Amino acid sequence: MDEGNVIAFRNPEAGIEDPLTELLRTGAERLLHQAVEHELEEFLGRFAGQVDAQDRTAVVRNEHLPAREVLTGIGPVKVRVPKMRSRTGTPVVFRSALVPPYVRKAKSVEAAQPLQRANKVARQTNVSMRSPDQRRR
Numbered sequence: 001m002d003e004g005n006v007i008a009f010r011n012p013e014a015g016i017e018d019p020l021t022e023l024l025r026t027g028a029e030r031l032l033h034q035a036v037e038h039e040l041e042e043f044l045g046r047f048a049g050q051v052d053a054q055d056r057t058a059v060v061r062n063e064h065l066p067a068r069e070v071l072t073g074i075g076p077v078k079v080r081v082p083k084m085r086s087r088t089g090t091p092v093v094f095r096s097a098l099v100p101p102y103v104r105k106a107k108s109v110e111a112a113q114p115l116q117r118a119n120k121v122a123r124q125t126n127v128s129m130r131s132p133d134q135r136r137r
Contacts, residue, residue: 024074032079036096040082043094052087059092060085070099072106 040061050058062085069076079099086092095101 021074025077028072028074028077029079032077032098035098036079036081039096039098040084040094043084047092050088056087058086058088060087068104070103070106073108 044059044061047057047059052058062083064080064082067078067080070079071077081096081099082094084092084094
């Protein structure tokens, strides 16, 4: 048998390679990073005048939390949230309003899931979830 006509199939679990979607996802990651950094700068601004006993800035940046993915409408977007440290012993915690600690899905994705489940059930039972006006189209 001639192996020259063998076609390699893509792994469906790897996802479809789409340059436009990848560009959008990369842009979303960059934009989210900038927004979280801006939140952090505002947070640090609250502690700008505070110093410790050795006359050093009291609240400083301390690396990042582990990177995680947040599922959005354009696919998963990687997020890294910075950590804070207080040199005075007073606990200081930075919580991003855009990316709260345990968020794994964007609100738009969470809002769409019940409708997706209902449509899946409707397809299995052969009942349409669309309004009568939409069924005629």
